[in-house]
Amino acid sequence: MTFATEHEIVRPTPPNLVQFLLLTLLAPVLLAVFSVWLEAEYASTDAFRQQAHDGFENSARVATLIERLTAAESAQRGFVITGERRFLDTYSTAKVAVGTTFLQLPPELRGHREEEQRLATLRRLARLKFAEMDEVIAKRRTAGLDAAASLVSSNAGQRLMEQIRLESTAMVDAAGRTRDREVATYRTRVGEDATTIRIGIGIIGLAMVAVALLIWRQGMAKYRSRLQTYDVAERNRAILQSTVDAIVIFDPNGMIETVNAAAAKMLGYRAADLIRWDSSSLIKQLDTSRTFHQRIGLVDGQLRMPHRPDRKLVHHDGHEIPVDVALGVMRLPAGDYIVASARNIAERKRAERMKDELISTVSHELRTPLTSVVGALSLLRSGAAGTIAEAPARLIEIAENNSRRLIRLINDMLDIDRIQSGQLTLQRERTNLCEIAAQACEGSQGAASALDVQIECLLPKHPVLISGDAERLLQVISNLASNALRVTSAGGTVRIGVAQTDDGQALVTVDDDGPGVPIAFRDRIFGRFERATHERGVGTGLGLAISREIITRHDGRIWFEDRPAGGTRFAFALDRLREDRLEAAPVAMPKILVCTADADVVALVESLGIPTMFEMVRVDTVAAASAALARGDHAALLLDPTAPEDTDCGLVRALQASLDALTPPIVLVTAEHRARLETLATLDGVEWIEEPIDPARIAEALRAAVARSGTPRPTILHLDDDQDVLLVTEAALRLEANVLKATDLAAARKLIDTHVIDLAILDFDLGGASGLDLLPTLASAQDGAIPAILFSARDVGADVTDRVDAVLVKSRSSIRDLKAAIRRILAAADTTP
Incomplete structure (x- = not known):
């Protein structure tokens, strides 16, 4: 099996069947054509040879014709002289032979007009000759020797024989000339055929050489291709074996096809021992109920998750090896092979633990x-x-x-x-x-x-x-x-x-x-x-x-x-979550008493958009504010020193009345009143907000006041080994709660035993211990389970979050966030039956 190199791999194309057949059949076709041509040439040459032969035969037949006419004439004369019948038998035989000879001559003379005319003349003369001889024989029989002799002495028969000899001689000469032409043509044709045969043999030889060269080139091309394939395979094998990552190739059935040295070393086996192993033998917790391609998520030739981080392989001795796995698909005619590259991340895991x-x-x-x-x-x-x-x-x-x-x-x-x-x-x-x-x-x-x-x-x-x-x-x-x-x-x-x-x-x-x-x-x-x-x-x-x-x-x-x-x-x-549309009973809203003659201050308070709704009660003078505080409960007093009757005594009375009513006052301080109001800054529970007015600070102050209204000060246990955090938290909560501080678990348990705790704030890290160790004590408190807030520098998981009521990370959560969580949890605890 070969693998991809850095060069582009071109899919091989099959050989051209038509071209292959043409090249393969070239020599046989040429030989067949040459054989057909040679056979035709042989037939043509043989025809010329036969024509020459027929010329000789015709000459012989013409000569035989004269001999047989002469024989017939001699037999006729013998009968005339002797009267013996045996001469008539010879005469009849010669006459039949002459007729037979005439029958044999015409087929060979077809196409030769001159010869055909001479043959016709010769046949006519032969008939006249035999008629003359028949007449003489008849005279001999009927009239005797003298009558027959007188006919013979007329020389008519002799003249006919001379004409027959002249015509036969002419026919023989013409046949000779024809024979000579046919022989010359035959010899020329044979010479041409010999030359053509030599040329044909040369062409066939060249064609065979071309085919041989083509076969040689194809053989060399196949050799070079195999050599290149071998080089690629060797290069890939070297790359495969030298890479530091473990590489395993699985066939379409999930059986190991190839492993490199790094994989064998990582798994503790010899490479040969791993061949044909199933993938489930190496990969931990692999679902074997589905096909191999289903297990790895191969759909339509595409991997859904080609990268599989933080997986585990099983070593020969049974221990697990953490690895990151990268998968690839190798498309082959036999199916989709999977190339898995695994990198040992044990060292990275150790570094991550250190990190x-x-x-x-x-x-x-x-x-x-x-x-x-x-x-x-x-x-x-x-x-x-x-x-x-x-x-x-x-x-x-x-x-x-x-x-x-x-x-x-x-x-x-x-x-x-x-x-x-x-x-x-x-x-x-x-x-x-x-x-x-x-x-x-x-x-x-x-x-x-x-x-x-x-x-x-x-x-x-x-x-x-x-x-x-x-x-x-x-x-x-x-x-x-x-x-x-x-x-x-x-x-x-x-x-x-x-x-x-x-x-x-x-x-x-x-x-x-x-x-x-x-x-x-x-x-x-x-x-x-x-x-x-x-x-x-x-x-x-x-x-x-x-x-x-x-x-x-x-x-x-x-x-x-x-x-x-x-x-x-x-x-x-x-x-978005949809709220249930239920009719709710009207709830009395907390009141904020605003003492100011400035309409802009009133508009500012109305525009704050504080999520906790309140009812704003507006008065114009300090005296009116003092009277309002005496008549009813208010969540806070917002006092503007620019209101009428704004004297030191009036301010002191208003602030004192607010503090007596447990209403934390908020005073808007201007630069011109700063020096005059400096003596009032020592009053505990008063929040001073300087102009220019910061809407956010007013909103926070009013929200805190509304949250505290009508609620007794809770007792909060704060467990942290950092004294600075304890002091800052205590300072931030001093107006809202009594804060008990503890720096270790023992001090925290002692405070739980001696005080009624409404809520606990816990740090995660306590110098070797954990604030979570206090949760069992909080859960078993005498007055009921104490809610807890984890206020730590560490991010924690869901297992820790489920054990506490809220989790705040110090660097991402301000003291304001801590206050909000405390109010939310205490409010929920108050509504719990």
Whole structure:
């Protein structure tokens, strides 16, 4: 069996049957034609020879005719003289012989007019002669000798004999001349035939030489072809045997046809021992209930999966060999052969394990401290540690943005590695896509402000429900928003929108005002490490590739298109979940008390689009706000210092009333009031928001206030071996919960025994132990099972996700995300009977 080389292989064509027959029959046909011609020539020459022979015969017959006439005349005279009857018998015999001779002469003289005329004259003269002799014989009988003698003496008979002799002599001379011509013609024809025979023999000889040369050329061509085939086979055999990959060729029935040295060495057999083995003897867990081509997915001559990564072969001693297999189809007259190339990936597997360990180390050693840094910077920027001057606040914002960018870089690198290894997992659950988009809008505000770009969030008033991984979908929208910000010029707008389509899908769009996607870049825009040249800032070029993978695993599609007004729209669509249309009992909405005389502030609050609905109660003065707080419960007080009766005493009374009513106040601070209100910043529970007003910060503050309204402060156990993360989390949750901190399992179990825990936050890695080891203790708590959130630097699989209530990766989840998960889980626990 030969194999393909680097040169193109031309399929051999069968020999031309007509040409082969013509060449093969050339010599026999020539011989047959020559034989027919020779036979015709022989017949023609023989005719000439026969004509010459007939000339001699005619001359002899003419001579015999004269002799017989003479004999008849002598017998007639003998009878006349003697009267004896015996002479009459001789006369009668001669007369009959003369008649016979005349009968023999005409066939040979046909076609010779002169001879035919002379023969007619001779026949007439012979009849006259015999008539004369008959008359003499009759006279002798009747009248006697003298009467007969007188007739003889008249010399009439003699004159007739002389004429007969003259005519016969002329006939003999003419026959001689004819004979001489025929003989000459015969000799000439024989000479010509001899020459023709020699030429024919030469032509046949040349034809035989040509056929012999052709046979020789065909033989040499066949030899060269076989030699070339041999060279190709030897070259392929050398290539096959020298390649480092194991190569096995299976026949159409799945039997091993050929193996190379690398395959025999990999499997621990001699190559000869593997020939005619079935494929199921080497490949682990191969389905033997179907045909070989069905097992490998060969349909209509095409392989559905030519590349089979991470497969296992069985060694001679029984151990398994991890390999990557590539399959190819070799079309032969006997059927479709399969060429399997297997590469041992044991070393790669070992490297991957080392890489996984390194990634685990990177996840824990980099992501955990970065999470603490970002959380601490975020708390500082929000005023949790008091009012910060403008210059330090700007530095804190820069540090936070760069820390988040570093986290995104680490996340992208780890995500792309998980995608390549097939380890990217999704936690799909019922999710409101509007909430995810709102979080993406809020999370993008900081980067947008730094670039002087506006973020516009276009969300419907009703929820848009899908089945998906909220964290991953937030990552996708954030990636798209980040790309849009990089291509949008200062003063432009990036719009993030959610809508429902008529075909039952949820649509998310991110529009920018940039220059559009370059034509040359469009085919590779979703590729890995691809970046357009016109983008601002620094990126890895992995965001779109990761986004496409996430959306694909959600059974959705992602694309981009040019906007009619300029710029680009990136969008993705997911299948939407349909809500059951049930009549719901009216629910009392929480109240937000807004104290301001500025209509723009009221319009701002109304336009925030907070998913959790609330009722806004508006008052114009601080006194009215204090009275309203005394009359009813409110989730929060939004206080504008520019309201009438805005004095220090009035502000203190209003804030104190709000805190007494467990309503966390929110104060809008202007630059002109900063110095006057500085003394009030020490009040615990007050959130200060400086102008220019950041809508995202107001929305977050109101959402947190609504979530806390009417709910006692829960107790949360936080288990983590990183003190910085514990401190940042405690600082972030101090207004919403009592946080108990533990750095090891023993301290956590002790806190569970001595406190009523509402929720636990667990880290995965605890310096040799795992926070998951605390799950049995949480499940068997005295007051019922305690819900748990896994807040770790490591990505975990579905087996771990199923054991906890929520999973947050530190580098991809902010403190805000952690707060949202806590509220969601506690709310679900309160509604559980």
